[in-house]
Amino acid sequence: SAVISQKPSRDICQRGTSLTIQCQVDSQVTMMFWYRQQPGQSLTLIATANQGSEATYESGFVIDKFPISRPNLTFSTLTVSNMSPEDSSIYLCSAPHEGTDTQYFGPGTRLTVL
Amino acid sequence: AQSVTQLGSHVSVSEGALVLLRCNYSSSVPPYLFWYVQYPNQGLQLLLKYTSAATLVKGINGFEAEFKKSETSFHLTKPSAHMSDAAEYFCAVSFPAAGNKLTFGGGTRVLVKP
Numbered sequence: 001s002a003v004i005s006q007k008p009s010r011d012i013c014q015r016g017t018s019l020t021i022q023c024q025v026d027s028q029v030t031m032m033f034w035y036r037q038q039p040g041q042s043l044t045l046i047a048t049a050n051q052g053s054e055a056t057y058e059s060g061f062v063i064d065k066f067p068i069s070r071p072n073l074t075f076s077t078l079t080v081s082n083m084s085p086e087d088s089s090i091y092l093c094s095a096p097h098e099g100t101d102t103q104y105f106g107p108g109t110r111l112t113v114l
Numbered sequence: 115a116q117s118v119t120q121l122g123s124h125v126s127v128s129e130g131a132l133v134l135l136r137c138n139y140s141s142s143v144p145p146y147l148f149w150y151v152q153y154p155n156q157g158l159q160l161l162l163k164y165t166s167a168a169t170l171v172k173g174i175n176g177f178e179a180e181f182k183k184s185e186t187s188f189h190l191t192k193p194s195a196h197m198s199d200a201a202e203y204f205c206a207v208s209f210p211a212a213g214n215k216l217t218f219g220g221g222t223r224v225l226v227k228p
Contacts, residue, residue: 033215042204042218043158092157094216101146101165101214107157 002027002097004106012112013083020079021109023093028073033103034066037090046091049076083113117141120205120219128227133177133192135222137205140186145207147188148216149179152202161203164188175199200226 003026013019023032031050035043046066047055055068069077080087090110094103121136139145146165150158162173169181175198179190188205205219 031213035216042221043216045215045217048213048215094158096214101208101210102148102160102163103208103214103216104160105150105158110155 002029002095002104004093004095004104006093006106006109008109009107010110010112012114014114015084017083018079018081019083019111020077021091021093021111023076023078023106025074025095027098029095029098030073031095032070032076033094034068034076034078035092035094035105037092037108039088043092046078080111083111085113087111088113118205118207118217118219120203120222122222123220124223124225126225126227127195129197130194133190133195133199133224135190135203135205135224137179137188137190137219138186139188139205139207141207141209143209144183145209146214147179147181148206148208149173149177149188149190150204150206151175152204152221154201158204161190195224195226197226197228200224 005024007022034046037043045058046061047057049055049068049070051070067079090108092108094105117140119138148163149161162171164171164181172178177192202221202223204221206216208214
């Protein structure tokens with residue numbers, strides 16, 4: 001299985017600021033995914049991050065609010081911009097073990113916006 | 115569009131009793147199916163998956179699930195619950211043609227009573 005790490009593990013931020021979350025995979029992968037888990041809710045896909053191209057966003061999510069970078073095949077960042085308390089969630093990245101159809105998840109970043 | 119329904123947001127079982135978590139999907143083509151577990155304050159861990167091989171799938175920690183195409187179901191079972199099984203369980207589907215991104219059910223929180 002892929003080993004995926006995220007930084008920071010948690011943060012408390014002020015309204016109107018931005019936070020960048022990092023995701024590192026221990027092997028090269030073509031696609032990485034970013035999910036949001038709102039309090040007491042299930043996971044919702046934010047976007048798919050492909051190396052060398054712009055991220056593909058799901059309905060309800062926009063690049064201005066959640067810009068994503070994918071500089072190489074093992075790393076991605078998600079920025080939560082101009083935060084409001086409604087952005088308080090756990091943000092998780094995932095990636096498939098290359099050559100398989102199974103997504104493995106990072107430990108998540110717990111974000112609280114005051 | 116595909117969807118995943120987990121019947122019961124909360125399930126309470128006695129230690130040693132059968133665990134049964136229900137998952138139904140809606141899709142025009144057979145999907146890949148997954149069960150993930152999330153322990154408190156942790157990321158998601160893969161329990162098991164179905165990807166068009168054997169319909170009865172065995173996973174980690176004594177869990178298994180059976181894919182029933184006629185019922186569009188993928189219910190998760192464990193013969194004997196252990197206190198350590200207390201967690202939230204998520205059923206998810208993906209489609210290789212759609213890049214293997216996951217669509218999750220609403221989740222079922224399992225409480226194990228001594």
